[in-house]
Amino acid sequence: MRADRLLSLLLCLQSRGQMTARQLADELEVSVRTVYRDLEALGAAGVPVVASGGPGGGCRLMEGWRSPLLGISAEEATALLAVSAGGPLERIALGDALAQARLKVLAALPASGRDRTHAAAARFHIDTQAWFKPPELVPHLAELVDAVRQDRRLRITHRRRDGPATTKTVDPLGLVAKAGVWYLVARADGETRAHRASRITEAKLLVTGFTRPADFDLAAFWAEWTREFEASLDQLPVTVRLSTTGLAALPEVLDDTTSAAHATPDPEPGWHRLTLHFDSPHAACRRLLGFGPDVEVLEPPDVRAKLAQTARRTAARYP
Structure with missing residues (x-):
């Protein structure tokens, strides 16, 4: 644990500049005394740590020194920081690792470009959550993550949308987050x-492992x-x-931005x-009701009758 803490201490000083011992202690969740011991250990390892007392004092690295953790350009760092801010990974065990990785990226940059890169990355934000929908609750997400990372089999009970729940043992190959929804990609039978x-609804991590297919590509699958x-x-x-008003409402009612181009007078x-x-007559009726009087179904007859009814x-x- 101490090696991890020493690295975190070095990264804090390298990415944020001068910090007081109290600030470092709060950041690393240790005592001030432990911070001073760790600073001495860094100095003994050849890291040029400079400490100054009094008002405005603190701990910092010698001007111009930085550890060569990564060879990365400012543009590459901006891209990595932008795409790694928030998102689905914050909800799983990789969230802490992601924060640490961002810190390392910043620390690898020269001091002259660090603030500029951080400011540039802050101008981009990727929101993966769909409109008007809170994140789906995944009660067993931690177990799924552990199984995927450790190549261990899972015993899951899966509730089908239009049928009874089934229980089976699967080989978890990966997790995918799409528009705020998590999917487990798994092999069975x-x-x-x-x-x-x-x-x-249930997920049990088994002690038995499995051999991942050498040619499996999660993104391609x-x-x-x-x-x-x-x-x-x-x-x-x-x-x-559709009336002209209804045609203009296609993106709002059906989230359809392409069909209007194929409309004929x-x-x-x-x-x-x-x-x-549509998926079915029921789905068609339910969704077309959103147009109110600006739509008339011509074909097929059963959808027309169902919508009218x-x-x-x-x-x-509303009498």
Whole structure:
């Protein structure tokens, strides 16, 4: 532990400049006496630590000295700091490691460019959370992380969206965070699948390990899996008429920014025809209701009838 603390102490001084012993003690969660002992140890190891007392005094490294931890440019440091700020990794065990890595990146820069790089990185922020949705609760995320990192098998109970829960033993190959949602990529019975982590109601880390496939590429698997998943959805074509107002509301109601470009003029002025795609008649009805009177379903007949019936039942609520 002391070696880790000495490195943290060195990084604090190298990245932040002069600090008082009390500030260092608070940062490292140790006593002031321990800080002074560690500073002496750094000095004995050849690190030029300078300490000055009185008002405005503190501990710092000799001007111009820095440890060659990384050979990294200011542009590379800016990119790393920007993409590593916050995000899904802060919610798992790698969050502390991420903070330490940011500190090391800053420490590797010369003092003249450190503040400028930090300020530049602060001008970029990546928010991975979807709009209007709080982060999903994943009660067993810690167990999933441990299993993935240690190549140990998991016994999980997974609640399916449209069916009963199933329990099985899996080889956890990786974790993916997409738009604030965690997925466990795991192999079982010779098949590799992605499981929504929030639906894993039980997870037990087994003592047995597994051999990770040498040719498995998590990013490549995820790209192919998402392509197939998206292709399996929205298989029901629905032909509609939309008013000009409804056409403009496509991005807001359906989060659709491309279909409007394929709309054709309707015989009635101020209206447009186009074909939209949904998972099922129920999904189509539920989502098209968001357009109110600015939509009319033309095909298929069952969706048209279902939407009309739902609209009548809705109107009956407001006599």
